[in-house]
Amino acid sequence: VGEGHCKIWFELPYNGKCTSRLDIPISKGGLMPSCNGKTDGIYRFDHSSALQYAMDYGDYFHIGRVCDAYYKCLGGNITVVKCENGTVFHIDSGTCKPGNSSLPNSCQLYCNPQKTNVHPFPVNVAECPYPLQFSETTGRCENFTEVTCGTRKEEKYICNYWESLFYNRHGGNCDTRNIRDCLYLPNGVHRDPRRSPSSFIRCYGNRLVEEGKCTIDSVWGTQTFIYNGTCTQRFAIPTSGADYGLLPSCSAKPDGNYQFRTRPCDAYYRCEGGRATSVKCPEHTLFDVTRRTCASNVACYRA
Template identity: 45%
Template sequence: MLKDRDLMNGFCYPVLHLTECIFPYLFSVDTLQCENFTDVKCGSRYEEKYECNYGRISHSRPCNSHPPLGPTCGDFVPDCIGDPDGLLEDDRKKGSPCYKICFKERVISRDCCPKNDTWRTYTFPYNGKCVPSYEIPASENSNGLLPSCIGKADGSYQFHDRPCDAYFTCKNGTARGIKCHQGKLFDVNTGTCVKDAHCRGLV
């Protein structure tokens, strides 16, 4: 086997005859090649789940740089160890729109949530989806702009920090953000979106 120059020993020399699967693949003793981790049974062999702990990444820094110079893989690449499956906030970029998708404690995808054209605002990871700020409770998430319904009677309310193109409802203490359809505004008298609405604080 050719030596893999990305795999170095402690003295920064390539380790002869050693190669490594690319994350998240694992070596199969059945096929004698790298396979998707979902198709490999490691048995008693150690099973690495974090991309930054793969040898070609953990050793891809300048030789003899102890401690590593500048940012490391772990500063940018999230992990899913101990996390449930699904879309979650990128724990390396808290407060940002960025997310990771976990499956069997591995990051299988990462990206950032898109801007929402309907609300004309950014979306953020929340409950397994990219959700507009005005649909995320402010009490549960730092990016949320949906007010609390604590102390409010059931009904419809105007957002205090945006035009009358949207409103939120309270029902049994639970808030829900609603965006009016194009051409309609929230009417404080009817509590719904209508044309030619009577709206306080329209900007």
């Protein structure tokens, strides 16, 4: 006598009417679990809610409707509860109520009643932007240094955050645009292996927290480069320490002041006990090759 389809995408024909998948048993193609073998209590919907024929639409990661519904088991019977708009499931109270709530398996995922779209996560499931994590204390995304994850899994690499995984699911270039070195490096500033020697990354807690480029040294008037965890002008970097270093070795020299071969006039280096230190002459002075120090009113030449 007629044909059609359910108007709401999350409904299916069942028992003669369009019915929410939450009210259709899993065995019949829905999402309603069975309480067989389960103790009485309250449970999350952790069965995948993805629409397989639509590229996993609604639940790409197959985590289930973990935020906007729950079910009760009592004597083997199941009761499904759909949270009202503006509320999400809070496992600590076993009810739906306003405000964000944490999820048990991830420190950056959480339930957000204001997040109403369903791609790539189920409704009300949200993710903190990298490198933030969800705080159970404040109910917000916070700096990871202020969050105690407990048993919730921590992701330290941006490409392992779920939105990054989703948007790069077709062979995207997240790994080429980002750097995973901080997973293995100690806290501090390190040379960026992808770029020029003047570029750096800052790692903290095995996470990348800053990328940048060393500036020009205003005193020496030369580009600085990463050395020993800081941006350092080239004449203070030993030639043995980096290919861009210009500070000679003092290992075979007696103590004293010496000219730089590439910068003989307005600077020098001092050898003391085999250790080299670069020295910039004060303004309006030059290195005096006779007195072996900076002086005014002297001619500049390389000895």
